[in-house]
Amino acid sequence: MLFDKIKKIGIVPVVKLEDAQDAKPLAKALCDGGLPCAEVTFRTEQAADAIKNMKEAYPEMLVGAGTVLTTSQVDEAVNAGAEFIVSPGLNPEVVEYCIEKNIPILPGCANPSDVEQAIKYGLKVVKFFPAEAAGGIKTIKAMAAPYHQMKFMPTGGVNPDNINEYLNFDKIIACGGTWMVKDNLIKEKKFDEIQNLTTQAVHKMLGFKLAHIGINCDNEEQAHKVAEAFDFMFGFAPKENPSSIFSDTYVETMKTPFLGTKGHIAIAVNSVERAKVYLEQKNIAFNEDSAVYRPDGKMQAVYMAQEVGGFAIHLVRNPALS
Structure with a gap:
């Protein structure tokens, strides 16, 4: 339409x-x-x-x-x-x-x-x-x-x-x-x-801006050590969830390897749909199967198809707008 x-x-x-x-x-x-x-x-x-x-x-x-x-x-x-x-x-x-x-x-x-x-x-x-x-x-x-x-x-x-x-x-x-x-x-x-x-x-x-960096770990024990290091050095308090540990909002440490050879980089945007259309005009492809939607039907996140420097890149809706 x-x-x-x-x-x-x-x-x-x-x-x-x-x-x-x-x-x-x-x-x-x-x-x-x-x-x-x-x-x-x-x-x-x-x-x-x-x-x-x-x-x-x-x-x-x-x-x-x-x-x-x-x-x-x-x-x-x-x-x-x-x-x-x-x-x-x-x-x-x-x-x-x-x-x-x-x-x-x-x-x-x-x-x-x-x-x-x-x-x-x-x-x-x-x-x-x-x-x-x-x-x-x-x-x-x-x-x-x-x-x-x-x-x-x-x-x-x-x-x-x-x-x-x-x-x-x-x-x-x-x-x-x-x-x-x-x-x-x-x-x-x-x-x-x-x-x-x-x-x-x-x-x-x-409103493109860096949301967080994701680090792939081999196992949960290693993930906890990484999160503890960020807490010890910078006071980034760990917040654990089933698949990862967030150090404040800056670093996400994965308990098992996820997308990206080294990890992932999350880019916050005001509208994932508009950002996706803009980047597609630049011939940037997306992994459509990775798209996550909110209850209101708006796209919450989606990964690009290609890695950059060994990192998977994904767009995520600006948390301030959630």
């Missing part, structure tokens, strides 16, 4: 293109930076051609049309290759037209009345716009309580400082943002800088 794909990407760059010829290098910068997605706004006459150029150059990229105000713009966008429509407000004519033609649409909603109209049309996801000006995450949480079936894509004022505050709320599928695709950077054709900003945005969203 399209919204599932958007959710796994996490950030939708909102793009304004004055020159359709910039669409291809911009698409490359976004894809190489880790965000194979764009909402091309219909605020310029070049929007349809830009969408077409993006999809022809990068057919795997998820491209939508934003600031769509009329049904004729819907047709123009879809004919150019747009896979979803985004509008700043909830225009009944545009919404009904998209529903009739089975075109995914995210109309802008900023208050309960808008959300109720969206529910009337059977929509499950809406754009929350303008996000920060309309009260930000506090307003979304307040509206999500009575409208529990609705999910949101906030846009407007989202930036590196607040992106995770939004994405950590499970009623938000993704955020629209412009900070990595600023108008001046596109006009000046600074696509390398756009790629760098995109990569920074992805890393900020995912």
Whole structure:
């Protein structure tokens, strides 16, 4: 489903293109930076051609049309290759037209009345716009309580400082943002800088950090000696479980050899699903059989297929979010 794909990407760059010829290098910068997605706004006459150029150059990229105000713009966008429509407000004519033609649409909603109209049309996801000006995450949480079936894509004022505050709320599928695709950077054709900003945005969203190091021991007696050494040297108090001993949260000593020739390295992330999708774009394979899921259906952990320096690598959900 399209919204599932958007959710796994996490950030939708909102793009304004004055020159359709910039669409291809911009698409490359976004894809190489880790965000194979764009909402091309219909605020310029070049929007349809830009969408077409993006999809022809990068057919795997998820491209939508934003600031769509009329049904004729819907047709123009879809004919150019747009896979979803985004509008700043909830225009009944545009919404009904998209529903009739089975075109995914995210109309802008900023208050309960808008959300109720969206529910009337059977929509499950809406754009929350303008996000920060309309009260930000506090307003979304307040509206999500009575409208529990609705999910949101906030846009407007989202930036590196607040992106995770939004994405950590499970009623938000993704955020629209412009900070990595600023108008001046596109006009000046600074696509390398756009790629760098995109990569920074992805890393900020995912929050990669070292969780712990795992050490493989041959037996339980050896594992206890290792754990005792860390406690003696550094005061890392041991906490034993059936298969291993944790020294504080820093080192996990395995009682019998587990994955990895030498052991394993755990990398904490804000979303295992999004981090997995990002790394798969880099052709990094995963051991799907190793995936562990939480009761709520979210992925808790998963191992990569290849070792690095003799260590198995696995992603694990940031404990602070559990």
